Amino acid sequence: MTLTQAEKAAVIAIWAKVATQADAIGAESLERLFCSYPQTKTYFPHFDLSQGSAQLRGHGSKVMNAIGEAVKHIDDIRGALAKLSELHAYILRVDPVNFKLLSHCILCSVAARYPSDFTPEVHAAWDKFLSSVSSVLTEKYR
């Protein structure tokens, strides 16, 4: 699945706005994830997952930074996330189904904060982009 030029442009344009609140959006997305899909908490037994916790914010930032890297290197997401891909494959081994769940929660957070920017075309581009990122992160699993 490759992104068209128009889709890449849509992703980059929204990222410029999202980046200004990346930490908050990251934390909110994780909060939505753990709330709607409690089974995802099984990957974080060592975390304080209460609302506003430092670990939640820290991890949300990590996730958004990685997405930012993918946006910056949108023509070579595989290259940009190669190390993260190995980390997920060999160390973290998060079941692939969870990437869809987190992507959905990120879309919810972005839609809630930027409703007028989150047009159907932008929604489609971002869904496809996050799907691409998820693919890259799981492609070394087996």
Next chain:
Amino acid sequence: MVHWSAEEKQLIASVWSKVNVEECGAEALARLLIVYPWTQRFFASFGNLSSPTAILGNPMVRAHGRKVLTSFGEAVKNLDNIKATYSKLSELHCEKLHVDPENFRLLGDILIIVLASHFARDFTPACQFAWQKLVSVVAHALARKYH
């Protein structure tokens, strides 16, 4: 039977009371067709679906979106009996419409995103949880009579 806490019922009802069924329904169906273009396979008779603009403006899409979300309202009204509420519709979707139940899950998630964009900060994580549960129960009920 699905158990709904008082809080979940309240969150669902409060959001639903502010939903413009016609607008929301139209938008949700349009987004489904735009974000997941393969879902257009069920709507060959709907005319022009060639671009996001065409889909958003398509009167058949709008009408059908409204129909779908109106039906969803039946679930909201009958939270304690969703299975029975959708029994006939489930048979219809299997025997006549031949819709893969995965599409119910896709549409449910799209609806959640539409609600998030309309209600913004009011669509809290707790709210989302209640609604994810609802769309999941509806999808399950619609798939239940498949054979």
